[in-house]
Amino acid sequence: MTNFMSASAKYRQNMLNEASFEPANGHASPLTVKEQQQLPTLEAIAGNKYNPPLPGERERRLSMSSTFSAARMSAYADSALLGTRRPRPHKIWKKKFIKLLVVGDSGLGKTTLVKSLMSTPGERLQHVHDGSYTPTEQFRKDPESLCSTVSWRDEEDRIIWVYKIQDTPGYGDEIDVHKSIDMMLEYVEKQNQKWLELEQSVHRKDSLNEMEDPRVDVCLFCIPPHRLRPSDIKYMYELGRHVPIVPVVTKADTMTIREAGIYRTEVANKLSNPMLAGIREKINVFKFERDTLERAGVQDVGTPIPPFLVISSNDINEEMNATDPPVYWPERRYPWGTAEAFNKEHSDLLSLRALLLKEALEEITKDKRQRYESWRRSKLGGMKLGRKLRHIAMWTIVPALAALHIGRSGIQWRDLNKRVRSTVSKVRDNMGRRLKRAAPAPPPLPAPPPPPPEPVALPSPPPPAPAPAKQERKGWF
Numbered sequence: 001m002t003n004f005m006s007a008s009a010k011y012r013q014n015m016l017n018e019a020s021f022e023p024a025n026g027h028a029s030p031l032t033v034k035e036q037q038q039l040p041t042l043e044a045i046a047g048n049k050y051n052p053p054l055p056g057e058r059e060r061r062l063s064m065s066s067t068f069s070a071a072r073m074s075a076y077a078d079s080a081l082l083g084t085r086r087p088r089p090h091k092i093w094k095k096k097f098i099k100l101l102v103v104g105d106s107g108l109g110k111t112t113l114v115k116s117l118m119s120t121p122g123e124r125l126q127h128v129h130d131g132s133y134t135p136t137e138q139f140r141k142d143p144e145s146l147c148s149t150v151s152w153r154d155e156e157d158r159i160i161w162v163y164k165i166q167d168t169p170g171y172g173d174e175i176d177v178h179k180s181i182d183m184m185l186e187y188v189e190k191q192n193q194k195w196l197e198l199e200q201s202v203h204r205k206d207s208l209n210e211m212e213d214p215r216v217d218v219c220l221f222c223i224p225p226h227r228l229r230p231s232d233i234k235y236m237y238e239l240g241r242h243v244p245i246v247p248v249v250t251k252a253d254t255m256t257i258r259e260a261g262i263y264r265t266e267v268a269n270k271l272s273n274p275m276l277a278g279i280r281e282k283i284n285v286f287k288f289e290r291d292t293l294e295r296a297g298v299q300d301v302g303t304p305i306p307p308f309l310v311i312s313s314n315d316i317n318e319e320m321n322a323t324d325p326p327v328y329w330p331e332r333r334y335p336w337g338t339a340e341a342f343n344k345e346h347s348d349l350l351s352l353r354a355l356l357l358k359e360a361l362e363e364i365t366k367d368k369r370q371r372y373e374s375w376r377r378s379k380l381g382g383m384k385l386g387r388k389l390r391h392i393a394m395w396t397i398v399p400a401l402a403a404l405h406i407g408r409s410g411i412q413w414r415d416l417n418k419r420v421r422s423t424v425s426k427v428r429d430n431m432g433r434r435l436k437r438a439a440p441a442p443p444p445l446p447a448p449p450p451p452p453p454e455p456v457a458l459p460s461p462p463p464p465a466p467a468p469a470k471q472e473r474k475g476w477f
Contacts, residue, residue: 091158096365097213099164099191100356103184103239104222105232106170108250109312110134113222114165116312116341117353118150121326134169136183143187161361166216177231181238188242191215192375216243217368218286218356223249223307226259228267233274233283240284244367246356247271247285252309252347253332253339260309268304286367288360296354297344311339311347 102110111134139146146167153160171180191214198204198211221236236245247267252260271283285306288296298305317329330341342350356364 093158093160094209095160095162096361097162097164098361098364099166099214099216101166101168101184101188101216101219101243102222103168103219103235104170104250105224106172108170108222108224110170110222110250111167112314113220113248113250113310113312114148114167115314116330116349117356118148118163118165119328121321121328123150134167136169139169140183162212163357171231171235177235181235184239185242188216188239192372192379195372196376196379215368215372217364219243219245221245221247223247223267225249225251225254226263228270230276233270233276233279236271236283237274237276237279237281243371244284244286246352247307248352249307249309250312253311255309264307264309265304267307271307286364288355289363292355292359292363293351296351296359298348298351305348308348308352310349310352311341312349313339313341 102114104110134146143166148165148167149162151160151162168184169180171177194214198208204211219239221239223232236247239245249263249267255263271285274283293305311332313330313332315331315333317327317331320327320329332339332341340346342353344350
């Protein structure tokens, strides 16, 4: 029995040696483990359980196995297509638009805040003035001249973000604050109307995803330090009914640490409960998710956020700007020290910048879509309701009023019938005249051929003179 087992092992080894032959190309093609396990044993041959391959069949099997191995290696290279998971499709670059509306009283540093939010080292924003004065007439005529635009690429998601910040004149320049409120509401309404016209345009050639979105996403409302006035609350409430508010307390470096904490709590309470005549609801403040606030680095120390207490400045630290790589670091220098805009112990500007430019972009765009759909339904529903009311009035109210007038005037049926017939005939005549005017003029008929010349009548010859009659002679002869 031992000799028989050793003979079986020798037989398998000989089969393996014969299988590892040198093909014509000179490269060895050894058998795989699975093919080795499929080799017949001597016991199988002794029990007639193995049919030896025909001549040339083993070479064909080996060539098929080598071809299968090559195909298997190519399949490994395309494992993303043939694996257990679905392949990740290739993404196409697309654009997304964000528009931020900056509103506040005069002298609060709105333009300076725009520069501090959007600037990078060595970059100068377009359409941003020195911040001395923002004319109201310029905003009414051409608001785009006060709009700053920046864009950047997200390589991972293949998205081109186009970010616009619309600067506005301070409402303290107006004696009546309601004029400024109406101006802002009209601007927001016009932007929604522009997008609605683009959706319904017959001559639109490009997709809406490729066209610039003029709608306002969120409003950055600048609040003065130390004191929140009723006009500020009224302005935020009226504007918040059309676009969500992000309240920002500017010039926070004018308050001490204790004053800043008390004022932050006071503003938060006023936003949730205005307690002002004519305002019964809380102000529509944009609600950032808690995870988003944590990613943006908002310090949770038990103080309500928003509002954000920020410091902005046109002066930057030149030493940090000259480093490699350069760092944009605005600051305000005083005789007693320096207030740094991006220092989290001094200001919330860095967290606000992270929210508006990175962490909360998807939340802002989602809220805009939902808000616009609600506005669109009310807009189109109002138009349909107006048409229905006109139709009902035309066929119910007007005939009822006409019958009431006829009954009070005592007009007889015959007179009414005559008047109706005369009115109908007049309408038909007017419609016929309008149709004749609107119908194209028929082409002119060709001129008739000239009549043939009439034959000239020759003058008839004069009749012959009659022969003189013979006179009868009287007398003797």
